[in-house]
Amino acid sequence: xxxxxxxxxxxxxxxxxxxxxxxxxxxxxxxxxxxxxxxxxxxxxxxxxxxxxxxxxxxxxxxxxxxxxxxxxxxxxxxxxxxxxxxxxxxxxxxxxxxxxxxxxxxxxxxxx
Amino acid sequence: xxxxxxxxxxxxxxxxxxxxxxxxxxxxxxxxxxxxxxxxxxxxxxxxxxxxxxxxxxxxxxxxxxxxxxxxxxxxxxxxxxxxxxxxxxxxxxxxxxxxxxxxxxxxx
Numbered sequence: 452x453x454x455x456x457x458x459x460x461x462x463x464x465x466x467x468x469x470x471x472x473x474x475x476x477x478x479x480x481x482x483x484x485x486x487x488x489x490x491x492x493x494x495x496x497x498x499x500x501x502x503x504x505x506x507x508x509x510x511x512x513x514x515x516x517x518x519x520x521x522x523x524x525x526x527x528x529x530x531x532x533x534x535x536x537x538x539x540x541x542x543x544x545x546x547x548x549x550x551x552x553x554x555x556x557x558x559x560x561x562x563x564x
Numbered sequence: 565x566x567x568x569x570x571x572x573x574x575x576x577x578x579x580x581x582x583x584x585x586x587x588x589x590x591x592x593x594x595x596x597x598x599x600x601x602x603x604x605x606x607x608x609x610x611x612x613x614x615x616x617x618x619x620x621x622x623x624x625x626x627x628x629x630x631x632x633x634x635x636x637x638x639x640x641x642x643x644x645x646x647x648x649x650x651x652x653x654x655x656x657x658x659x660x661x662x663x664x665x666x667x668x669x670x671x672x673x
Contacts (some may be wrong), residue, residue, distance in 0.1 A: 552612050
């Protein structure tokens with residue numbers, strides 16, 4: 452069964468550093484998403500991406516965040532200057548069309564120290 | 565916000581029993597989806613029910629949707645130890661899923 456692949460599985464970074472989280476969505480999917488889950492809390496929407504542009508973003512997704520689909524297969528989330536409160540599990544997801552089920556990756560656990 | 569909220573927050577039952585989890589939401593939706601999350605892992609899509617559907621089945625899963633009450637339920641029949649996980653409802657109304665807090669289900673052998 453096709454999978455969404457995320458790398459790395461765990462990243463530790465110093466506060467103020469830039470991090471790039473990587474995702475390879477399912478190849479024939481058209482919609483891509485980033486979510487995050489702070490330990491013990493609900494899964495929060497960050498951003499959706501369709502047709503090579505952001506279609507929607509949440510209040511969390513401020514100027515410190517950016518997304519890119521650089522080569523038609525990878526989908527990246529960049530956090531420019533990490534803060535302690537950015538520590539969370541970050542999930543990438545993709546779906547084949549609007550209003551369909553999502554396939555989530557296994558997540559990247561980001562720890563900011 | 566169209567957030568889904570689950571009830572109960574935690575549920576512990578014996579293997580073989582049925583487990584029912586409920587979800588309420590606030591705004592109009594295109595569909596409602598249920599996901600499972602094993603501890604520290606990714607979310608797995610279980611079932612999607614559209615706003616014009618009232619009930620859907622998939623294996624041991626049964627989902628109902630009542631749009632007049634803005635609520636949904638997930639029934640897992642004949643539970644197994646492997647069903648131990650957190651279960652989330654997620655509403656889809658504007659090209660994004662909005663998740664509830666989840667129900668932590670524990671199946672005791």
